[in-house]
Amino acid sequence: MGKCIVCQKYAGPFYSLHKACYRVYEDTRECLRQVLSSAVDTSVQADGLTESLNDCRPTLSFSLRPFESLVRCAWHDQAKQIVKRKVVNAEHANYILSVAPALEIEDKDVGSNLFVRLANIEHLARINQNQPISKRFTEMEDRIKLSDDETLIWVFEGAIKLERHKRAEGKHWSVFQSLLNNFKKSRYKELSALAGAAGDLAISNQNLYYVTKNETAIISFLAIYSITPVKDGVRIQSAQGDAMPDTYITGDGRFTYALLRYAQEQKFAE
Ligand SMILES: [Zn+2]
Numbered sequence: 001m002g003k004c005i006v007c008q009k010y011a012g013p014f015y016s017l018h019k020a021c022y023r024v025y026e027d028t029r030e031c032l033r034q035v036l037s038s039a040v041d042t043s044v045q046a047d048g049l050t051e052s053l054n055d056c057r058p059t060l061s062f063s064l065r066p067f068e069s070l071v072r073c074a075w076h077d078q079a080k081q082i083v084k085r086k087v088v089n090a091e092h093a094n095y096i097l098s099v100a101p102a103l104e105i106e107d108k109d110v111g112s113n114l115f116v117r118l119a120n121i122e123h124l125a126r127i128n129q130n131q132p133i134s135k136r137f138t139e140m141e142d143r144i145k146l147s148d149d150e151t152l153i154w155v156f157e158g159a160i161k162l163e164r165h166k167r168a169e170g171k172h173w174s175v176f177q178s179l180l181n182n183f184k185k186s187r188y189k190e191l192s193a194l195a196g197a198a199g200d201l202a203i204s205n206q207n208l209y210y211v212t213k214n215e216t217a218i219i220s221f222l223a224i225y226s227i228t229p230v231k232d233g234v235r236i237q238s239a240q241g242d243a244m245p246d247t248y249i250t251g252d253g254r255f256t257y258a259l260l261r262y263a264q265e266q267k268f269a270e
Contacts, residue, residue, distance in 0.1 A: 005063040024058050028067070031056035032074035039099070040078055040092050046102040053103075068104075075105055076114075083117045088128065093121035113232065113251035120255040123154075127262040140202050144216060150206045153263050156250040159201035159233070161210055201248050203259060205266040208236070210248070221267045229257035 006021035199212035
């Protein structure tokens with residue numbers, strides 16, 4: 001506390017920005033936003049981009065760390081806009097992903113599955129135009145033994161299947177069950193999500209597979225009644241099991257939903 005991040009002079013006991021320097025700070029933020037936004041439109045090379053972003057730093061007395069964090073905020077805002085746009089633009093998504101290393105932005109720093117969602121956009125754009133997906137998943141092809149007329153379309157790695165009201169089993173029950181009983185339904189969902197183990201959700205033109213270390217569950221498209229997009233995943237109602245819907249969290253609800261519809265169309269177009 002005390003030193004102003006813009007001019008480095010004392011700013012008072014509880015302040016790190018002078019009132020007058022706040023304007024400079026805001027102008028810097030706006031400059032970064034504009035530079036990045038036009039770079040996305042014109043696909044400027046990463047070197048040129050970092051140079052132009054650095055030109056937004058008003059003086060060298062503007063502390064480096066706050067400046068770098070403004071750069072990361074600008075990247076984050078652009079990336080979020082790109083994943084939220086109704087009309088997907090694969091070039092924009094690939095561009096913003098491609099400059100992340102130069103700006104020292106990593107997947108773990110940004111959260112909300114932003115990297116995954118950006119990377120999926122080019123494939124989402126393809127299926128929206130009814131073009132086949134070019135990506136191959138050979139490792140999974142070997143694991144799930146497809147039938148002759150079956151092709152694997154996509155694999156969501158590390159997808160979480162939300163556990164439904166599971167009977168308490170074995171030694172975990174006392175603590176876990178009594179905890180669950182004390183929580184309201186919404187809280188239960190969160191807890192269940194944490195309790196759900198991750199597996200891989202594989203989608204072919206015939207079936208949906210949920211593959212975990214111990215087992216592979218198969219749901220035929222013929223047995224699916226409905227698919228609903230939910231935040232970060234999909235809910236699937238099928239005639240199998242106890243007829244309760246299953247929720248799969250893949251990190252990208254929009255893409256998962258679109259992909260399943262596309263896969264089903266492949267099946268019923270046959
Ligand atoms: Zn100042």
